[in-house]
Amino acid sequence: MPELPEVETTLRGLAPHLIGQTVSDVSIRTPQLRWAIPPQLPGLLRQQTIRALHRRAKYLLIEFDHGTLILHLGMSGSLRLLPIGTAALPHEHFDLILDNGTLMRLRDPRRFGAVLWHSGDAMNHPLLAKLGVEPLEENFTGPYLFQATRMRNAAIKLIIMDHHIVVGIGNIYANEALFHAGIRPEMMASKLSKPRSARLVQTLRETLISAITQGGSSLRDYVGSDGNAGYFQQNYYVYDRAGEPCRTCNTAIKQITQGQRSSFYCAVCQK
């Protein structure tokens, strides 16, 4: 499931192959993912040159002179570069065909992803305009998190997954970062002290950066490789380890439900 590190790794893998290339055509095999893929995309993109790639939260932005192609991988999406003419398999919904003989193909079995177009500044798109800070940028600080949680009557795990506050933190890394910070996921956000806020910001950063580093080194080639490109399995400390021993103290990891999602924690290491 692509969280921020997977999206960032995908971006880094694709960028050198896409920037400066010109689109010769667009192929839409599935008209509707989370939202409809704009049917006018082929006309909009033919003969247009890719100028830059960016990431905002978990959105991948492919920038042209007259607008931006906005991609979201949902929870099962992946992007690969393949030679033109490669037959599409099931769940391969969308191709951006380049005039250098390759195409960028979107595969997304669960179809929670999105392909959208925005003319003008993508940051003004309704999906992007109200997003919170990037966890890896300098404005995500201990004081910022402390201030943002003062009036919030909700568990800290739900707060760090709220993209109005900080973007890109999914269930896996929320659980992992809370473990490394020694904070229980159910802790009321408004009761988090300043030092613990700072610590959590630090462990969120470290957890994400570590995943990006591992992903980058374990990643297979984006060009013509198998379907696993873009994903990487880590050695989690708590996520999906209910009943297994804590790697620090051997206590059995607990599982609870918060906001209809599973949380995992060590009752000894996290207070």
Place this chain on the structure above:
DNA sequence: ACATCTACCTGGAGGC
């Protein structure tokens, strides 16, 4: 404004 719930979709796991 904030908290909580629902819906979307499909592959995989587990039960029978």
Place this chain on the structure above:
DNA sequence: TGCCTCCAGGTAGATG
């Protein structure tokens, strides 16, 4: 083996 049910996930949008 086959069928059934349940679960996972991100996040917009509805509801309280």
